[in-house]
Amino acid sequence: MKITAIEAIPFAIPYRKPLYFASGSVEVAEHVLVRVHTDDGIVGIAEAPPRPFTYGETQAGVIAVIDQFFAPAIIGTSLLERELIMARLNRTVGNPVAKSAVDMAVWDALGRTLDLPVTELLGGYSDRMRVSHMLGFDEPAAMVDEAERIRDQYGVRTFKVKVGRTPYRLDTAVVRALREGLGDDIELYVDGNRGWSASIAARAMHEMADLGLLFAEELCPADDVLGRRWLVGQCDVPFIADESAVTPADVTREILGGAATAVSIKTARTGFTYSQRVHHLAEGLGVEVVMGNQIDGQLGTMCTVAFGSAFRLTTQRAGELSNFLDMSDDLLTEPLQIVDGTLAVRPGAGLGVEIDPGKLARYRQDAG
Template identity: 30%
Template sequence: MRITAIRATPVAVPYRTDEVWAFGRRRGLVSVLVEVDTDEGLTGLGEAAAHPSAGTVLGALSSLEPLVVGADPLRIEQLIQRIDVVGTWHHMGASSPAVAAVETACWDLLGKSCGLPVHAFFGGRFRDEVEFFHYVAADGPDAVKEEGRRAAGAGAGTCYLKIGADELATDVERVAALRDGAGPDMAIRVDANEALSPGAALRAVRALEPYGLELVEQPVSGRNLSEMAYVRSRIDTPLLANEASWTRSDQLAVLQHGAADAVSADQQMDGGLLNLKRSAGICEAAGVPVVKHSLGELGVALAAATHVIAATPNFRFANQAYGALLTDDIVEGRFGGPLEHYTRGRLPVPEGPGLGVRLDPDKVDRYAGLYRTAAHDFTFHDPGALRRAPALPKR
């Protein structure tokens, strides 16, 4: 079998409510769907998060073609080494989502060619379903409280809330509202996205801990691991690395510095599913659990990650997905997509050959059209945030 072409389709899918973080907002997400064609008539599916933009991903995919077309897609290690070493892509950075999408499509092809689900190649199912957190993206405390009620009513076990407001009192008010709405049994994870200095992080976490935090994600810069270790040593809530831990090399450094109690990993930021499995192994050797991060993804990338998580014991916390925000998806059936497709915050592991999901052509056409006409509405370039000239850290 040989790869004959790579086809890419950017799509924009709206949220039901804006995704808000410390430095802006967006009203939906953009992903680039990738189809890898072969000379045997099989097509593999992949998906690249539009990070830092869809244009960057499309440019990377175009540059990848000479390294990929003509290759055997079932020799995945060899193909990725060709990209990394011959193509000198081993310092990937912003090009990583494109590489990950191609690698995912090759796993899909392998599964389809063998009639087996992808998780069979990663050790087989350790669990039959995968837990994801409920993303609470509401602004004011009343809306946060109501979203907490929605999460509890849907049976979710973990709520995720962004912090890092201009004033600490705003964060405290929102976390208190979430606890009130979600009830005493809900795990609450907060994420500052590096918005705080060490002193501000200590004050914030101590002010929020009375509301019962599960994890505090990346409260300070991910580029200063000594700073992270300092904060970790002075709070009671476990610290989750994210911006500090996007690649296996980053994760190893985090562990060596004792800078986190749990580590976030993302196949999109480190070249694919095999490296996601490797990340979990590195963390397991250090006695540290791993959490799946998402830059914003639809059903193809979500299914791919679900296969690896299902086959890997060290994913012990709820993982990141966008079911609480998405209005729709681009795959057939009920995998991924809006919250009503989840059961108690969980998704079943797909059992069909390969990734076990198929694109819905009508939805792909619809959301590809939306990307063409309104892509600028789906970025984090919030005009209000731009006028405030934001900088890290905020306080």
């Protein structure tokens, strides 16, 4: 079970429909496939989706840090030495997406070695999650049409609505149109990606107070310390820490400092090892958790499902698991299927998914 090599392979797959939000937009999935090889011939896989406008990582940067720092630091370690592996990765500051992909590929390799699903290794609470779909910026009618299509075709009944535009009534009008168009039995929550000030966010939330929102997420800048605390006091729904809570220490500060009352866990950002720590913190502090999405492809989405299904707390709310539907293609041999509003873990060892070599050859951006 010794690690013998780590590959970081760049690939790019266009989106059929770009996703626009307050802090940026995504038109092409310029991601990195990470493969961890062992001396037993096992290969664990994971996906790194860089988000330069959120964490400062780029596709080239993910590859460089893995090749130059992470691979030399952990080649020769055992798949069971996950704490040692994380300690060595953490000698390098930042790079959460690169670290997380390596971590998850190690877990996948361990599951394949032991012939056990990652979900069972983590906790084994369930084998599926309810799905939430993210809606990016658009006109109200177009966003209602998209939500109705996702509901009717896939059975999804929870929607996360991107907000944070100026003027803010562009977004409050969208949320109202979604509530009126979809009815009261659909769950809605909003994500500002830090686009509003605290005062504008409070005004917007007041105007949407009759719409039965589940959550509000990152409505104003993460470094607006006093403003965020004040805003949380104005909100009558849980306030989710997302971009402001990259590490377990960040989560602790946000919750205990009164700047948030719920947490988004993104395996693309905290892998499986640190996502466990965030989960345990949330459970101990008594705050709700939503499994978030970093506009992942299908491999990244399966990592989210594998983790979210493993614990009771993370299955209580729908996870953001459907935005791979907007990609024009993907790398898996068997595409993921959302059925009756749920996405199930794959049977089999590790993550239960495989990379199609032909598709990888088509979309990879290096010499191969």
